[in-house]
Amino acid sequence: MLARFTVGKVDAGMAILLTEDNHLIEFPSLLLPAGVAAGAVVNISVRRDPSAESAERREFFELQERVLREFGTAPPEPPHLQVRSTTQTSVTLSWTPLVLHAADLRSLEVYRDGERCHLNFPALESRWAKVTGLEVDREYEFFLRMRTSAGTFESNRLRTRTHTLDNLTGIHVSFGPREQQEQQDAIDAIKECLDRIGARWSDSVTADTTHLLARRQGGTSYEAATRWNIPVVKPEWLFVCEQKGRLQPAGTYYLRGSMTGAMSGGSGAINTNMSVDANAANASPSVNGLRSPTAI
Template sequence: MYMNKNNSKFQFTVGKLDAGMALLLSPDHHLIEFPATILPEGVTSGSIVNITINRDIEEENKKKREFMELEDKIYQEFSKPPENPVIKIYHITQTWVALEWEPLVLNSVELKEIDIFKNGQRIQARRLSDTKVKISGLEMDTEYDFHIEIRTTGGRLKSNIEKVRTHAIDNLTGIRVCFGAFDNDDEIVPLIESLHRMSASFTDDVDGDNTHFICSRTEGPKYVKATQLNIPIVNGQWLLACEKENKIQPSSSYQVTQPAKIGE
């Protein structure tokens, strides 16, 4: 037997080959089992083989580094708790408020449910998207507290509380309309100018946070979506009347209805 700091060399006599294993006999009469598949070709009973065992320090250190990196990655991924949600007010009108929150940071837990709270009481709210809700049925010029709580597999987390006061009847800044089909597109120009004077706004597409849908013709995909979302459909005179009277006007007096079909 030959040995140094990093490797050892042994000599054996092959005793028996059986079922993929070889019985090797050392000069000092120690018997060991050895995989026959890695013996040199042509080895049979009685053959003498030399076996050198080396310690691969470089590979050993590499495996240690890989293991430590994996361990650190697992720790970083599963040791971070979920973060509390952060909400803010997206839009305010006289009778409803839209809340939105930043994308949830859950880390290793899973989301079970999102609960909406008004003045400390859990309520039902209409989801506008994965990160936005619309809370309707509010009183004009009234202060409310809102927050959300997320239920996860790791427990319940509460957001910040947002205080908000709904608009008074003479606050027109919450008006957010979408324009539909008109007999003449030039009719939209004075309506946009009116919105600017009231510090109100409009959107290009119909969404759940539109307060009204303004058109003169009941047609087109925007009109269909507005009816599906139960958005009040009014003519342009409604907007001009709001500006003239300096207060929100009832939608019922300015509704645009579908013309009756012949024979009805």
């Protein structure tokens, strides 16, 4: 199609063209031939390009298919929740790595008996959370709710019971600084005691650590324990627990200056021992957000 126009006016970037039947058309002046001014006559040819249409349509549908394959066929996978450790007043939960595919994570929440716990994860890469302030010898139900840009997904629901006072298997100690005169035999005696009561130990402070056994302040383990509000006690506390056959108050065995805040909160076998909070038996369950120096 060939159309003839008379240039009526040329402004910066835009020209006014006049048709033979006196219609005004705005036309980009950059597309006009060089030197065109008012009064000039120009012929403009317009034609359809079917081959270009087919190519653009093909590219568009190919893009749609790629978007569908990448974002529409692989939704996020619900996480799998499991119990990592249990004590008289706390439960440590862990879960499998989050598989989001192309979705974005909005939030991650732990629910206890249908109620959301106020959550403060150490780091998402750590994949664990410690719920404290629970009652002794009581069954709880937990599940994880993952909110993403592709929807909300829930993990499996699991039930677990907190330990009784005579169940010492939830104790998990780490070893802190010792006096120079303390021999390896003393450490071996502590490990033998742990074996007898079914408890565990580790060389460094971890998410499962319930107590740090130490004779003096200082060191990496001591700093991590104080930062994470883990009780730092003398080894005698462990032997008394074995002797009595039940969990004992740790307040009288705290290393001087290590748990001042916890000792001032109250007393009792539960409040001064297995729970981070001094008033754990009377407090509502919450999540102990330990902040690890390295990344779940």
